[in-house]
Amino acid sequence: MPLQTLAREMLPRVEAELQRIVHLARTPDTAELHAMLTYHMGWEGAGAGPEAQGKRIRPLLVLLSAGAALLRDRDADSLEGTEPRWLRALPAAAAVELLHNFSLIHDDIQDNSPLRRGRPTVWKQWGIAQAINAGDAMYTLAYTAMLPLGVVALDILQRTCLHLTQGQYLDISFEGRTAVTVDEYWAMIGGKTAALLAACTELGALAAGADERRRAAYREFGRHLGLAFQVQDDLLGIWGNPSLTGKSAASDLAAGKKSLPVLYGLAQGGAFAERWAEGPVSVDEAGVVAGMLAAEGAREFTQSQADGLTMKALGYLEEASPQGEAGAALGELANRLLGRAG
Amino acid sequence: MPLQTLAREMLPRVEAELQRIVHLARTPDTAELHAMLTYHMGWEGAGAGPEAQGKRIRPLLVLLSAGAALLRDRDADSLEGTEPRWLRALPAAAAVELLHNFSLIHDDIQDNSPLRRGRPTVWKQWGIAQAINAGDAMYTLAYTAMLPLGVVALDILQRTCLHLTQGQYLDISFEGRTAVTVDEYWAMIGGKTAALLAACTELGALAAGADERRRAAYREFGRHLGLAFQVQDDLLGIWGNPSLTGKSAASDLAAGKKSLPVLYGLAQGGAFAERWAEGPVSVDEAGVVAGMLAAEGAREFTQSQADGLTMKALGYLEEASPQGEAGAALGELANRLLGRAG
Numbered sequence: 154m155p156l157q158t159l160a161r162e163m164l165p166r167v168e169a170e171l172q173r174i175v176h177l178a179r180t181p182d183t184a185e186l187h188a189m190l191t192y193h194m195g196w197e198g199a200g201a202g203p204e205a206q207g208k209r210i211r212p213l214l215v216l217l218s219a220g221a222a223l224l225r226d227r228d229a230d231s232l233e234g235t236e237p238r239w240l241r242a243l244p245a246a247a248a249v250e251l252l253h254n255f256s257l258i259h260d261d262i263q264d265n266s267p268l269r270r271g272r273p274t275v276w277k278q279w280g281i282a283q284a285i286n287a288g289d290a291m292y293t294l295a296y297t298a299m300l301p302l303g304v305v306a307l308d309i310l311q312r313t314c315l316h317l318t319q320g321q322y323l324d325i326s327f328e329g330r331t332a333v334t335v336d337e338y339w340a341m342i343g344g345k346t347a348a349l350l351a352a353c354t355e356l357g358a359l360a361a362g363a364d365e366r367r368r369a370a371y372r373e374f375g376r377h378l379g380l381a382f383q384v385q386d387d388l389l390g391i392w393g394n395p396s397l398t399g400k401s402a403a404s405d406l407a408a409g410k411k412s413l414p415v416l417y418g419l420a421q422g423g424a425f426a427e428r429w430a431e432g433p434v435s436v437d438e439a440g441v442v443a444g445m446l447a448a449e450g451a452r453e454f455t456q457s458q459a460d461g462l463t464m465k466a467l468g469y470l471e472e473a474s475p476q477g478e479a480g481a482a483l484g485e486l487a488n489r490l491l492g493r494a495g
Numbered sequence: 496m497p498l499q500t501l502a503r504e505m506l507p508r509v510e511a512e513l514q515r516i517v518h519l520a521r522t523p524d525t526a527e528l529h530a531m532l533t534y535h536m537g538w539e540g541a542g543a544g545p546e547a548q549g550k551r552i553r554p555l556l557v558l559l560s561a562g563a564a565l566l567r568d569r570d571a572d573s574l575e576g577t578e579p580r581w582l583r584a585l586p587a588a589a590a591v592e593l594l595h596n597f598s599l600i601h602d603d604i605q606d607n608s609p610l611r612r613g614r615p616t617v618w619k620q621w622g623i624a625q626a627i628n629a630g631d632a633m634y635t636l637a638y639t640a641m642l643p644l645g646v647v648a649l650d651i652l653q654r655t656c657l658h659l660t661q662g663q664y665l666d667i668s669f670e671g672r673t674a675v676t677v678d679e680y681w682a683m684i685g686g687k688t689a690a691l692l693a694a695c696t697e698l699g700a701l702a703a704g705a706d707e708r709r710r711a712a713y714r715e716f717g718r719h720l721g722l723a724f725q726v727q728d729d730l731l732g733i734w735g736n737p738s739l740t741g742k743s744a745a746s747d748l749a750a751g752k753k754s755l756p757v758l759y760g761l762a763q764g765g766a767f768a769e770r771w772a773e774g775p776v777s778v779d780e781a782g783v784v785a786g787m788l789a790a791e792g793a794r795e796f797t798q799s800q801a802d803g804l805t806m807k808a809l810g811y812l813e814e815a816s817p818q819g820e821a822g823a824a825l826g827e828l829a830n831r832l833l834g835r836a837g
Contacts, residue, residue, distance in 0.1 A: 186660070286605065315635045
């Protein structure tokens with residue numbers, strides 16, 4: 154309930170700030186470059202609209218963290234008048250969303266994906282050369298957005314970006330390899346999924362003026378939220394209910410994705426590993442192969458990892474001691490992302 | 496003479512700082528990502544060595560500008576002991592070189608270039624997906640390198656990056672278009688070539704503690720140096736002496752490059768424009784077409800533009816009033832880049 158109320162207040166501010174920053178790419182000569190960015194953000198072009206914009210989860214995490222951390226700082230009242238106090242984290246909220254969208258533009262090229270949120274990807278529309286460059290521009294704008302928050306925030310941003318590229322390196326390399334270890338999996342999702350969520354919650358706390366100890370609690374909350382979310386997603390990619398996930402059953406198996414259950418199964422060296430080595434799993438066969446994998450303990454293992462990470466995430470959230478409506482909304486968002494009753 | 500002496504002192508420091516920063520991309524799991532970066536920088540892999548590293552002109556511009564601006568600030572003596580004072584600009588020197596090399600990695604994908612400095616490009620060695628990501632990592636490290644210089648330097652960096660992507664957008668778009676104006680050409684090289692050189696000289700002056708007025712003189716010196724250099728390069732690409740340029744005569748014409756003389760020629764709507772519209776110019780025909788272009792005044796026009804920009808660059812350099820050995824070396828480097836006796 155507080156989540157919906159606050160999101161309705163926050164998201165229009167986020168969208169306006171994103172549009173203001175993205176507009177900086179526009180000059181009389183570069184209207185088309187600007188159009189690539191506004192198209193990707195879901196504001197312009199065929200199919201534009203809320204569906205094409207994504208849920209803006211990351212900016213929400215930033216602003217809710219800022220709101221939840223702020224109330225506790227009695228001395229952090231420098232914003233005056235009727236402006237909500239989480240507004241001081243708006244530069245970070247815009248920055249993380251721009252960073253996320255830069256990574257999506259490049260991801261779509263790297264994965265050869267023709268569609269994103271139901272629309273042709275930037276590279277499909279403008280070619281690979283322009284799409285690489287549009288991603289670079291979007292990436293630059295993440296730094297532009299963050300500048301008002303100063304060097305510590307920019308330091309978090311660049312470390313997050315480096316971590317992202319390290320995770321992305323691993324993800325791409327997994328595709329071409331037969332042997333990937335569970336340890337490498339953790340390094341991959343640590344960079345590709347968890348680093349950005351860790352940055353969201355830490356940046357929110359930073360903008361709220363939280364001290365290093367509390368910033369660390371927010372950061373670790375975000376990181377474990379990201380890890381737990383990804384492992385949960387891996388579980389749903391094989392054993393999720395198609396009518397809820399919107400994907401076909403065991404779709405990750407048919408896609409050949411080296412998700413956590415698959416890597417666990419491969420490490421067992423049993424019937425699943427033998428079947429996997431024989432070549433791609435067809436959509437028709439995926440259900441049977443999912444059964445083999447479950448029989449070897451992969452489902453149970455993955456579920457226990459997801460549960461453990463969820464507990465850790467909620468433990469760090471408790472340590473962060475989020476306050477007020479924003480704090481309640483932050484807990485609600487976390488539970489929703491973790492697939493728990495909100 | 497001072498240029499050679501100072502370069503011999505500066506370049507090893509630049510190389511060591513670059514290696515230190517690039518090493519941050521390396522973790523136990525990401526040794527190969529690090530290898531892509533060290534390969535591109537010319538430090539590792541087949542063909543590594545000075546030839547593969549490039550001339551590091553941009554870091555030299557930063558450090559010489561810092562050295563030349565410093566001597567004039569009597570109160571800028573905060574660095575103690577025997578360390579050279581230009582050393583305070585080292586973070587910027589590393590940052591601009593990393594930024595330049597990020598743009599080369601992505602450029603090579605965008606241009607479909609198999610070779611860079613005589614070696615296979617990163618995308619040729621590791622594929623497009625990994626090369627896009629390696630470029631993103633290199634780009635991130637530019638911000639990492641710059642952090643110690645604070646928000647004003649980071650602000651210059653992000654504005655330069657945005658300008659670069661705007662220039663790159665135009666450059667890519669020119670290829671697919673028949674009509675490109677001379678105005679668009681200025682916007683393109685302003686972003687693609689001149690913005691980074693402007694950042695080099697401004698960042699040097701900034702690190703030296705120069706005030707806004709003098710920083711502006713350094714910046715405009717760098718910008719016009721970049722513009723003049725590019726126009727000069729366009730001239731040599733058509734009428735240069737092959738034994739000096741290392742390219743075949745009129746090679747830009749055979750490559751179909753929309754350089755300044757070509758755009759001037761197209762705007763005349765004469766014999767050259769007619770020939771250009773008929774299709775690609777062969778290597779054998781390039782000399783004759785270069786003659787048509789010269790007869791329509793394109794060579795004279797381009798030369799006068801190069802001369803005018805060179806004069807402006809040297810005028811701003813004078814206004815910047817560079818001091819001491821570094822100042823003399825800066826003038827020497829400028830004259831060398833502009834193809835004048837040093």
